Amino acid sequence: MKSINIKKLYAIHSWVGIITGILLFVVAFTGAVAVFARPELKIWASPEIRTPAQVDPIQVERLVHEYAAMVPDNHFDAITIAMPGMRSATALEIRYEYHGHDHENGGPDSVIQYQFDPHSYELLGEKQGDFETLFDDYQYDMADFIANFHADLHLGRPVGLLITGLLGLTLLASLVTGVIIHRKILRQLFTFRPFKGFSLLMNDGHKVMGVWGMLFHGLIGFTGAFLGLALVILVPAAAYVSYQGDMEALIEDFTSTPDPVIAHIEQPTQIAKPLQHALSYHPDSKLRTARILGYGDANAVIYSNLIGGPQMHTLILEHQGASGEFVQAFGNYSKIEGVSGIVLDIMFPAHFGNFGGVLVKAIWTLLGLSTALLPLSGLMLWLERGLNASQPKYSLQTYQRFNRLVIGACGGVVLATAQLFPLQLVLSFTNLNLANNQLVFGSFFASWLLCIMWALVRFDAAHTVKWMTRLTAGLLLIVMPLDVLLTGSHLLNVLSTGHYVSVAVDWVLFAIGGLLWWLSLRWKPNSAAFLSTAETSQLALSAQLTSGRVVEEKQS
Structure with a gap:
């Protein structure tokens, strides 16, 4: 080339x-x-799900039938059972949904949601509203x-x-x-x-x-x-071209879980049998949600959503609602033939x-x-070459300011993420949660912004990197002792509590914190990108003088 x-x-x-x-x-x-x-x-x-919960399908079926008698008849368009800990649910959730197709009698879409303790199955809370309001009200x-x-x-x-x-x-x-x-x-x-x-x-x-x-x-x-552009550009474009802009029609044609044809024949829906089959389908599979369509009808269908197992993608199990018999297993896009699906x-x-x-x-x-370090190392190389160049494209101050921005923004997001761990322990175990966990949002962006301002104000880049690393390490190192203090969850009692996941997370964070602290002690950068302003100026002047002498020697 x-x-x-x-x-x-x-x-x-x-x-x-x-x-x-x-x-x-x-x-x-x-x-x-x-x-x-x-x-x-x-x-x-x-804390609600640190101890593994073995969901009892018979108890879940009892709850679905019991609370179905308390909701309006038009809220049986779909019933969703969400397992604790798999997505955003911290409890066993049962949602009765109305999809807003009968505006004269039912009004807009709405959901009635019940939350249950995954161990005792006691009612923890009830929420009602449209889909957007319901999910905006989650405690993130x-x-x-x-x-x-x-x-x-x-x-x-x-x-x-x-x-x-x-x-x-x-x-x-x-x-x-x-x-x-x-x-x-x-x-x-x-x-x-x-x-x-x-x-x-x-x-x-x-x-x-x-x-x-x-x-x-x-x-x-x-x-x-x-994943970023599909919902924003690709799906609307496909709907515009082939479905005259009807996105719902496009999604209905491509999804693998169509609504059943309602027979208008009342028949109890079997829930425990399909759930038991889904929970034991494969040792490595985990049931995330179960969705009942046509509840109480002879043609009711239950779709169970599984992750993990021998297949790479999400697996959907279809069961007949009336008999509870297994029908088939397929992926989300099994309707699309060939390799595309x-x-x-x-x-x-x-x-x-x-x-x-x-x-x-x-x-x-x-x-x-390594994907994150790839652009960061590229930026550092660009700064290094610019600062060492005999005839740089930009001024020394420009390189210095951009260098500080890189350090503050990249190092700051690492530190902001690290501080979420001790903060979450305090929020979870001292009942300080605010609506939508405003402290989680506020602390992350505030600490990130403070790191950027710190880097932009300080003149010693190496010192800034060292102390950001030490602060990040310190935040990770205190997670395990703080967890032991607040929850009593530690390695010695893990067999009795069953907190295998949380203890493993504590130890991994402790190891990462220790590694970062050790690296901060050995931090001795000799790169121009980490020198102080005076040192960098001296280095640039030296490079220019050296370049001038080389040119003179060549001319002579």
Whole structure:
């Protein structure tokens, strides 16, 4: 390839990284944490479900029938049973839904929801309202916050999904241009010099992570772009072209759980038998929700939603409501013939690593951190070259300010995420929860903003990085003793309490905190990007003088 084309691709690669590098780090880092958001961090954050609950299908059936007698007859369009800890539910939830098709008698859509203790099956609370109001009223914890922040940066639809989707495309563009411009990159696959200085560490690390993780980065970029842009652009476009703008018709044609044809023949719906079959379908599968359509009718159908197991994608089990007999198992997009349906089914689990158990999640988290470090190391290399250049494109102050912004924004989001763990313990076990957990939202964004301001004000970048690392380490190190103090949940009594997940989370956070503290003690950067303003000025002046002497020698 001609050198002029290489220069153009290098310019594209650089500018894509400069413009989107910080946001790419933020989304990729929170995505690496969000891999364990559900159910592991959800269980850790919720005292109600730390002890594993063995849901009794007979008790669930009793509750569904008992409370069905208390709701209006028009609220049987669907009955949803949500298992505790699998998504946002911290208790066993039963929802009776009216979908608003009879506006004269029933008004707009509405839901009546009951929450039950997953161990004693006692009623914990009741909510009623339309779908939007009901779900806006959820008490979000840090697990929900991280998962939703990764998805749309808490900007909602369509803005948030559009941004994260476009970031997936920019990640793909960076990968393609990066491989092309580094023509000798294959020769450097095994070149990694972590102890030869910060500059070589960043340079070698950027190339090694880019090449060895290329398939994973490409997978995350593609699936992230699809998941972000599908609901915002792709689905509306398909509905406009083929369904005259009717999105509901499009979704109905492609979903694998159609509404049954109501026979208008009353017959009790069997719930315990389908639930028992779903719970024991596969040892590694977990029942997330069960949805009853046509409750009390002879043609009632029950769809159970399972995650995990031998298949990579979510599995849906169909049972007859009248007899409880198993009918078939299929994916979300089984109606789409050929490879397309399979690809759509595995899109979400491939992005989040929700298949194959904890080991796959751990691998996805480590690779996700490398995806986050890829744009960060690229930004540091760009700053390093700019500060060391004899004739830099921008002023020294410009490089310094941008360097501080990178440190504050990227280091700040790590620290802001770390402080959510001790905060969540205080919120969960001292009854300080506010509506929509305002403290979770406020503390995250406030601490992130303070870190950015701290980095922009300080003149010593290395000192800022060191103390941000130590603060992050300290926040993670106090999680385990704080958990023991507030809950009594620790390794010695884990067999009696059954708090296996929460204790494991505590130890992992403690190990990460210890590693970060050790790294902060060994932090001795020799990179121009971490020197003080006076030192960088002296370095730039030295580079200019050296360049001038070289030119004079050549001329003579």
